[in-house]
Amino acid sequence: MSGARAEPGAATAPSGAELCALAARCPGCPAIALPAAEQAARKAERLRAALARFAELGSLAVPPVTTEAARSHYRTRTKWVVDREGRIGLYARGTHDVVDLASCPIVRPSLARVVAALRSRLGAHAALDPATLRGLDLREACDAQEAVLVSLTYERGRAPSADRLAELERELARALAAEGAPLDVSVSTAEHDGSPRVLGTYRIDPARARPDRIGAGPSFLAAHGSFVQAHRDVAAAIRERVSAAVRTLSRVEHGRPLRVLELYAGSGALALRLAAEGADVTALERFVPAIELARASATHAGLDARFRAIAGDAAEALVPAAGLDAVVVNPPRRGLAAPVREALVRSRARLVAYVACDPETLARDLAVLARAGYRARSVEGFDMMPQTFEVETLALIEPAEPWPVAVIAEGALADGGRWIAVDKAPHEPTTPHPEHVVSLLDRVRRLPGYAEATPVHRLDLGTSGVCLFGATPRAVAPVARALAGGDKTYVALVRGIPREKGTIRRALREEGRELAATTRYRRREVIAGHGLIEARPEEGRMHQIRRHLASIGHPVVGDARYGHAPTNRHFEESAALDRPFLHCARIALSIEGREHVLEAPLAPDLRLVLDRR
Numbered sequence: 001m002s003g004a005r006a007e008p009g010a011a012t013a014p015s016g017a018e019l020c021a022l023a024a025r026c027p028g029c030p031a032i033a034l035p036a037a038e039q040a041a042r043k044a045e046r047l048r049a050a051l052a053r054f055a056e057l058g059s060l061a062v063p064p065v066t067t068e069a070a071r072s073h074y075r076t077r078t079k080w081v082v083d084r085e086g087r088i089g090l091y092a093r094g095t096h097d098v099v100d101l102a103s104c105p106i107v108r109p110s111l112a113r114v115v116a117a118l119r120s121r122l123g124a125h126a127a128l129d130p131a132t133l134r135g136l137d138l139r140e141a142c143d144a145q146e147a148v149l150v151s152l153t154y155e156r157g158r159a160p161s162a163d164r165l166a167e168l169e170r171e172l173a174r175a176l177a178a179e180g181a182p183l184d185v186s187v188s189t190a191e192h193d194g195s196p197r198v199l200g201t202y203r204i205d206p207a208r209a210r211p212d213r214i215g216a217g218p219s220f221l222a223a224h225g226s227f228v229q230a231h232r233d234v235a236a237a238i239r240e241r242v243s244a245a246v247r248t249l250s251r252v253e254h255g256r257p258l259r260v261l262e263l264y265a266g267s268g269a270l271a272l273r274l275a276a277e278g279a280d281v282t283a284l285e286r287f288v289p290a291i292e293l294a295r296a297s298a299t300h301a302g303l304d305a306r307f308r309a310i311a312g313d314a315a316e317a318l319v320p321a322a323g324l325d326a327v328v329v330n331p332p333r334r335g336l337a338a339p340v341r342e343a344l345v346r347s348r349a350r351l352v353a354y355v356a357c358d359p360e361t362l363a364r365d366l367a368v369l370a371r372a373g374y375r376a377r378s379v380e381g382f383d384m385m386p387q388t389f390e391v392e393t394l395a396l397i398e399p400a401e402p403w404p405v406a407v408i409a410e411g412a413l414a415d416g417g418r419w420i421a422v423d424k425a426p427h428e429p430t431t432p433h434p435e436h437v438v439s440l441l442d443r444v445r446r447l448p449g450y451a452e453a454t455p456v457h458r459l460d461l462g463t464s465g466v467c468l469f470g471a472t473p474r475a476v477a478p479v480a481r482a483l484a485g486g487d488k489t490y491v492a493l494v495r496g497i498p499r500e501k502g503t504i505r506r507a508l509r510e511e512g513r514e515l516a517a518t519t520r521y522r523r524r525e526v527i528a529g530h531g532l533i534e535a536r537p538e539e540g541r542m543h544q545i546r547r548h549l550a551s552i553g554h555p556v557v558g559d560a561r562y563g564h565a566p567t568n569r570h571f572e573e574s575a576a577l578d579r580p581f582l583h584c585a586r587i588a589l590s591i592e593g594r595e596h597v598l599e600a601p602l603a604p605d606l607r608l609v610l611d612r613r
Contacts, residue, residue, distance in 0.1 A: 050359035050363040051359075053607065054367035054370075066382075076108055082098075082133045086123055088115065088122070089101035110183055114183065121171070139228055149222060156191055165188070184210065208223065210222050218303065220269045226267050234382050246351065257280045258279040258280065259280050262330075264314065282308045286313060314336075324350075327351070329354050332357075341369060342437065348399060352397040352398070354397060358576070359393055372437055378395070421467070424459050440455075441453065462580045463582045486588055488536060498521065503519070506551055517538075519544060519549075557580070577606075
């Protein structure tokens with residue numbers, strides 16, 4: 001429910017109102033008015049459109065998204081707000097007014113019963129005071145016994161005592177048992193930290209965890225606030241696909257167990273399943289309490305010999321991971337961080353199974369991997385959240401030749417040499433770098449006739465656009481002279497709104513010397529309170545545009561070195577921007593008397609940023 005993004009133009013028809021009387025105001029089910037088949041078609045089209053942005057992914061077929069799983073009473077976890085008037089629900093569309101959800105057609109019956117019991121005691125029990133209670137987070141755990149884990153979020157320093165919580169827990173258990181269907185209810189607290197987030201910081205307590213199970217395989221421990229997929233049956237289907245793909249590897253390799261690494265493993269449900277099937281599995285998760293749950297689950301299931309759970313950073317775990325057969329990743333909505341993608345390529349695992357909740361960040365990551373030598377062989381969408389436009393996706397990826405570089409133009413020189421202009425993608429160095437498996441130069445040298453290609457200039461790792469090479473080292477000098485007298489135009493999105501145009505004259509220090517530098521800019525558009533500009537550097541100093549724009553208080557959005565960290569985080573989370581919004585769009589120059597205008601369209605990941613604003 002929470003976190004679902006409404007699609008522009010999606011209206012609520014009478015059929016939606018029949019399913020939920022609050023559908024017109026509640027943001028939780030933006031697609032509830034549409035038939036299941038149309039919802040599935042919209043989800044498949046969203047995935048297809050995300051992939052189509054990138055030339056590297058154009059050949060991937062997108063099968064239909066199935067709608068066979070339950071479409072109501074499916075949600076195993078729900079997060080609701082509590083306001084000071086005692087309303088429990090979600091913020092109405094475009095407001096901070098809480099829609100009071102006395103009933104909800106998509107939450108699991110066990111959660112609905114506990115919410116009803118809490119609602120009836122709101123204001124009457126000391127632990128349920130609307131003046132201090134900010135939200136509810138309920139999660140179902142279902143193995144031999146059905147349980148509901150309740151996290152109550154309070155304003156900082158105003159949580160009730162442990163005795164009060166224990167009293168509430170007992171009272172809820174008695175009330176639910178009196179209804180004839182007892183539930184195991186466990187109550188914990190979270191603290192609101194004053195941030196815009198509705199819910200607060202959890203304290204996961206492994207001692208209070210409950211066993212849970214998703215599909216086949218061993219049970220695992222669920223705790224208050226720990227991650228869980230929204231739809232139990234759909235999550236089981238995805239796990240089965242991943243397990244089947246890993247089992248296929250076992251038919252190729254004989255004589256030893258498969259070596260599997262799962263990143264962003266959470267409480268280890270999938271990793272435990274793979275270990276139970278005979279693989280040697282390492283599960284990695286940054287959140288220490290979650291990985292402690294995974295260890296305890298492995299011990300309970302008798303899998304200690306095949307299961308290792310470690311807490312740490314995904315990229316750091318992959319760097320030394322040689323000899324892996326498969327890597328499973330299930331990252332948050334913002335996708336894989338650049339170091340994780342590079343480490344994946346360096347691992348040379350025979351299979352990468354990527355589970356994604358955001359098609360756009362998935363597509364971005366798949367394109368980067370394809371350029372580095374890992375290509376998706378299939379993608380499949382799943383209806384993890386019926387009544388929304390969200391789509392869960394599983395991509396199966398395997399080693400391949402790096403994707404060919406995009407050629408903009410080629411030309412001949414008077415002495416018989418040649419030059420070439422290519423469209424540099426982000427996240428690849430212009431020349432070989434020890435931290436990167438593949439460089440732009442590597443890909444250029446794969447082109448016929450360019451085995452000795454040499455760069456005329458370099459674009460930064462995170463900058464995309466026009467980049468020039470000579471076919472041989474001898475061809476560099478005439479093109480470099482032409483470039484020095486040419487005109488370069490970059491497109492950048494900068495923090496805040498700069499003047500309509502301006503000139504920045506500021507010396508830049510390089511290797512202990514102050515070097516003159518001038519950058520002219522023109523504002524093209526204002527986008528969500530930030531400026532889309534064209535910048536024209538007169539020189540080619542290191543990081544010239546980025547340093548100059550930062551010096552006038554308008555750093556490039558996404559620039560980790562010179563930029564504004566909170567702005568960068570916002571754009572990463574809301575628009576999948578994981579690099580500086582800087583693109584060399586045009587170079588006009590005269591090479592040996594011939595005029596050339598070399599242009600590269602705005603990179604797909606940057607177009608996505610503009611589309612999402």
